Amino acid sequence: MIKWRKYIVESYVHNLKLKLLDKPYDHGFIKNFNFNEEEQAYLNSLFNLNQFLDTDTPLIHLISKGHIELVSHLLNFSKIRVDxxxxxxxxxxxxxxxxxxxxxxxxxxxxxxxxxxxxxxxxxxxxxxxxxxxxxxxxxxxxxxxxxxxxxxxxxxxxxxxxxxxxxxxxxxHIRLFTSLTCIKTGKHIGFYKTIEKQVIESTQNSSAFQNEIINYISKNRKTEFKAIENKLLEMRRNKYEVIEDPQLREVLNRLI
Structure with a gap:
């Protein structure tokens, strides 16, 4: 292993330990280094999260101590192997x-x-x-x-x-489409808009395919309490024949809605 790369691995482990102990550390070494297989193996020989925190559930332990941002770092950016x-x-x-x-x-x-x-x-x-x-x-x-x-x-x-x-x-x-359909499906006001109508209109105004999806769902499932929303979508849509063609989106819609 190149000497300066070995130093980076050792410094990474040293500063991560300081971070885990809630002590001052060098932020420059706690980042997403692109370690190769040899360097990763050396890192794993130097540090084991379970042993360091003396628990079989180190991530849950850290969250219970209020260190959710640290757990996020370990999951998303660090090279430490975690379960x-x-x-x-x-x-x-x-x-x-x-x-x-x-x-x-x-x-x-x-x-x-x-x-x-x-x-x-x-x-x-x-x-x-x-x-x-x-x-x-x-x-x-x-x-x-x-x-x-x-x-x-x-x-x-x-x-x-x-x-x-x-x-x-x-x-x-496509979370806004799923939120709108779920509002219609459950009759519950879900999301960050003030009303279900606002949620549906704002989420579908730029897509005739999405509008048609909701129009068809309301009609097919006889959701008469949302007739006003259906009428509003009918007025707004530009193409009554446009449908959702993305096969993955169609798959998720079929599984959830």
Whole structure:
């Protein structure tokens, strides 16, 4: 191994240990280095997160201590090998992240939602396997009334059903369409707009295909309570024959809606 690269690996480990101990460290060494196989093997010989924190569930341990940003770094940017499938007393990383964000003050939910999406999606990118504890956890929150919290709960529930990074990415990319359809499906006000009508209109105004999807859903499922929204979409749409052709989006719609 080149001497200066060996120094970088050692410095990376040294500063990560300082960070884990909540001591001053050199931020320049805690970043996404592109280590090769030899360097990665050397890093793993120097440091083991489980042994360093003396626990079999180090990520859950760190979150319980309030270090969720550090866990995010370990999952998304570090070269330290971690197990995203830790379980401790019915706690999973999915449960931990969702609990953290749902416990935020209501006024903070809107500006933190994209962070939540990214954290959950990165769990699955890192090999997360859905657990029965996750489904049990989500069920207890479905009666929540605040539309902003329901947005988090909807996304969490849907990611558990999809469980594949490529499908979760489709969900994220078209989240406003899925939110609108879920509002119609459940009759619940979900999301960050003030009303269901505002949610649907704003989310579909630039796509006749999306408008037609919602129009057809309202008609097919006889959602007469949303007739006013259907009429508004009929007035707005530019092409009544345009449909969603993306096969991956169609797959996710069929699975969730």
């Amino acid at each position: 995203v499938n830790e379980v401790k007393l019915n706690q999973t990383l999915f449960v931990c992240f969702t609990t953290h964000f749902l416990n935020l003050p209501l006024e903070e939910l809107s500006r933190n939602y994209l962070d939540y999406q990214n954290e959950i999606s990165h769990l699955f990118i890192n090999g997360y396997q859905v657990k029965e504890d996750d489904f049990k956890f989500i069920k207890q929150f479905k009666a929540r009334k605040d539309s902003r919290q329901l947005q988090y709960i909807m996304f969490a529930s849907y990611t558990l059903k999809l469980a594949k990074p490529r499908l979760i990415y489709v969900l994220m990319d």
